[in-house]
Amino acid sequence: MADRTSSSITIKADRAEVMAVIADLESYPRWASGIREFTVQETGPDGRASLARLTFDGGPFSDTVGLSYRWEGDERVRWELVEQGGVVTGLHGSYLLTEEDGGTEVTYELAVDVRVPMIGMVRRKAEKRIIDSALKGLKRHVEG
Template structure:
């Protein structure tokens, strides 16, 4: 598996409020910049999505793929590719949520593998842009609620 890109941000809300936004896939196009649509295909026993089809437009990468989710209460969620897309062959990542003062520290990790060759440095830069954009969008969405 490729090296992961990781970043953290502190959000002024408790873990359950942050995880509620993370689990609301239908709203992703409103705050997760590159996500154009997110459709829940199946849900697990706790009612949270177990498989989600995403349509992504991140400039040089436009694709549709399915991710499988593994939830750990309001502490963490991880995902992995369930159905690769035309360009995305592998995608793993997750959010880890930890109490931080009066809020929550959110750490986002992401590793992307593409079917087309891409220099590692350029791929990591693209991952960093995706991670940073997602964290800033998540913070804005949670704190506006």
């Protein structure tokens, strides 16, 4: 899983406000298209999720997976697959938040492996669609 897809967007809010929305995993179904359910199973000392279960509906694929999270203050969060689903066999992602004049630049990186054979170009295109949709939903939710 060497190849990652990434994209960025600028949100008119401070970094702490944006990270608070990102850290509220259980609210994702309200603003992130394709996310049906997010359940926090364990939290760390900072009160943020350390282990969660995600159910998504991504067009031709629906799945439920287990993810572990590592939080770096309000600057970055990384997650990785700890429980495979029926389709997803590997997953690594992160949000990096950088303060800018008048807002926060949010960079989302994602790499997904699936059981179904898929050429790299098609996989990256699917990752890009997931990332862009998530970033737009995050921006609408935070700024709205």
